[in-house]
Amino acid sequence: MNVLKAWILPQVILGKSAVFEFEYPSNMTVxxxxxxxxxxxxxxxxxxxxxxxxxxxxxxxxxxxxxxxxxxxxxxxDTIECTGNHRHHARGTAYYPDPSPEEGGYFDMRGFPLQTLQAYMKGMAPFVTVAMDSHPGIAYDTPVCIPELNRKYRKFIDFRVRDTGGAFQGKKFSRIDIYVRDRHDSYDGTINGPLTLFFR
Incomplete structure (x- = not known):
């Protein structure tokens, strides 16, 4: 059996966003x-x-x-080691599905569902949402390649800048927040360390 995370829109359940996990057979069509x-x-x-x-x-x-x-x-x-015209060094952090202002909720800056690293690794998400400073000209949905995480998981991971927050104002390219499954995953040592960011 596998676990499928389904997004329930805010108005459906008691006026709040929620994430539910359902077990489904591995041969189920998705x-x-x-x-x-x-x-x-x-x-x-x-x-x-x-x-x-x-x-x-x-x-x-x-x-x-x-x-x-x-x-x-x-x-x-792309490749695991990343290619790009612009390279920056940043400190990584992680956030996860939670309604608190500190974690940022369930939707990105344009109201689309945030996509976790773990869902991407299972083939259940088209990319991984990351948050950065929106002021230095980083457009919504800008791809960013992170070789440290590609090496850790031994595959290319499609990170997309689709979120931001007050904690990133003035940080430019020096901070990146990666969306993960839960609080436990947010303590990952590679994510919470020095990361190299490649932009095309």
Missing amino acids: LHATDDSKCTVLNGTCKETSSTCEGLYKPSLCAGHVNRQCCVASSTY
């Missing part, structure tokens, strides 16, 4: 896309993750169940 066009535009191929991929598997670009993902060449998307 639709990530209505077709394979998002994969083919990257010159990728949709296939079972049990099959060999001469590159990287990227979730949420193929129709079908959770283990049917897009195989793209490493040069098409």
Whole structure:
């Protein structure tokens, strides 16, 4: 059995946001896309993750169940060690689903659900939400590559700057907050350490 986290909109349950976990059979169909066009535009191929991929598997670009993902060449998307025109050194922290102002809730700066690192690693999220200072010209949904975390998990992780907060004002590129599953995961030593940020 696997665990599926489902977002329940605020108005549905007692006027508050909530996250519920449901167990579901491993062969259950979980639709990530209505077709394979998002994969083919990257010159990728949709296939079972049990099959060999001469590159990287990227979730949420193929129709079908959770283990049917897009195989793209490493040069098409990115590599574990990261490439980019702009590199910065930052101190990492983590936040998690919680209604308190300190943790920031469940939705990003534009009202879309925050995506956790753990959901991404299970192929259940298209990217990982991170929060940074919005003032130095970092646009919403800007991709950022973090080699320290790619090495830890032995795969490329698609981090996206989609959130911010008062704690980041004036920090520019020196702080990054990574969205994780729960409080326990927020204590991860690699996340809460020096990180290198690559921007294209």
